[in-house]
Amino acid sequence: MAKNKEYTTVAADGTVLVHMAPKKTMKLSLTQRKALAGWLLVLPFVLGLVLVYGPLLFYSIISIFWGIKVEQSGIVYDRTVGFDHIRWAFEGDKYFLEALYNGFMDLLIQVPAIIIFSLFMAIILNQKMRGRAAFRAIFFLPVILSIGIIDSIDTSAALSMNAIAGGIDDGTSAMEGGSSFVSMMDLNMLFENVQIGGSFLSIASELVNSIFDVVSRSGVQMLIFLSGLQSISPAIYESCQIDGASAWETFWKVTLPMISPMILVNSIYTLIDAFTASGNGVISHIFQDIGTEDNPTILKIVDEDGNTIVRHLSANSLSTTEMWIYVLFIAILVVVVALLMKAFVFYQKRD
């Protein structure tokens, strides 16, 4: 080990003082050291990105352009596909565009329904009352329970229930699957005398029937709204009261603007949640309807000479391709929603 440098000084009275030079350390400025620490903290994520997630994404994206076939020997790539998968999604697949359209319409109805419902419930659950803790617990139950295996058991049970009910409605099975609380008949009767168009009727019946869906999927949104409501200073409400504002005015002039950033967050969260859910119509189309006898994975191409070329494509690659198209579609939707809502969002200035 190298000795530290010594240097001597002579004091006024003639004694010799021996000083040790300070140890040399790595010369890094504070900013550099903090940057290094930051990198160390996110290192697992970066490693995972390079070693695990990157390859996953790579394989996923590559299968848009390469056919993937799983064989005994392993996975075989067909590199002559080009853009045929994308062409098949739009031209060959009988149901994809329809599923996409239906999925979009579902989102259009359900996202506002979930937002309004969760805001309403959050406002009520934020009030002081007896049994609030119990109600909150019940409302958040679906967050941890309506997911994964429980959800899939329920879905399969509901499917088999619908299969048995098969047209004959004995009244007991109406609520059995948890899927339809009110039949179309009841609503028809309800709206018969009210002169409202049929499209409204179908929206209404869809909303009523998907009420369980809406309720069970607004748990996280309710949490986010609750936290937003609790961050509004009570002083603002006090001054409203002093100025004589009614509850209605207070809601529109204070609560809503103050909560508007949460509405933006929640809209995006709901969009993403609805679209990544496995029970989603488009995703179930992608995993169930591709490569069936009804919807074969064959693309017919007419070349310049007028000959028809029939290409057999891999169902796995096709589903990945359609999934990516769907991801792009939703990404555009998220951006549009975010931009639209940005105009209405009110940010409280902080000092």
Add this chain to the structure above:
Amino acid sequence: MDAPKVTKESKNKIRVDFERAPLWERIKGKYFSMRFLKGTVYVLFRFILLLGVSFVILYPYISKIADSFKDFYDFQDITVVYISKNPSFQQYATIITENHYFHAMLNTFLISASTALIQTLVCALIGYGLAKFKFRGRGVIFAIVIITMMLPQDLLRLPMQNVFWRFDDTHPIGMFVKWVSGDPDLSIKFGVNSLTGFIPHYILSITGFGFRNGLFIFLLRQFFTGVPDELEESAYMDGCTTFRTFFQIIIPLAIPMLITVFIFSFSWQWTDDFYINTFWLSDFWTSEDSIPLLSSGNFANKVPDSLFSFFGQIHSTKDTGWDAYVGAIGGTTTILIALPLIIAFVFLQGKIVQGIERSGIVG
């Protein structure tokens, strides 16, 4: 009314006597006002609404619980709606014994608790790094975190099986393990469809790419952004290293948020069937030596043998009520899967709200 009469009783005690309004007057003043009526109607309305929505939420569980005590004949009997005519614990008993409930629960608990712990810690570290340190590429990494939140997991199912199939020469991790062990012929046995199939879970968790880990990183980053810098600065002044500051100053502050993340991670892993079905193919669960998990095919989707064979002899599966009966068995399985979670949730739900309240998603 007379003015109240004040008498001094002792040095520091006075007595005030005043005439109270008669009882009838008091009742009239309190209860016969528009304000009281409005308040009562509102409270009643609110209570009924909350009760109704709670019913909608709880209905599936109520009907499952009702069905779980029924036997096969109750499903053939049209007069039975909720209450069984001959209630029994048969469904519970057979599922618990024949599908190895406690074994499955122990396994699920071990995997859920371990992955939840790893994920909470790793996401906290990453979130802290993203929140409090300025370094090149921070924006890019945060953007990638957001993107991982947006990609549906189904998109990566095939690539996951592909990448995790075998960690052999074709994968950097396999190469690394071989290089460390120094044995060129080492065949690495973990990967998809083997008993060591948990390792992909751990690899994903350690790197912060587990189920919805993007959300956890985001939540924790928002929380840490709200922690004042002065706390850490004073720790640095006292000579703390970055990691000591994190573990001694930041972690204790973040406990409610960490509990929230832990609960989410734990319960989502508890009921996870996506990763289970990705890393183990369905034929794996039919073999005898496969470990049962609560969400695996050999627990969750299995009708206990004795129920199946007993009724299979006298009835065909085409009989009325058979599908409903199988559905009820599925419901009973669901109750058994959810029960430990519900019990934990009842004790911890206050913490969840508290954690989110302090998360700083608020703005």
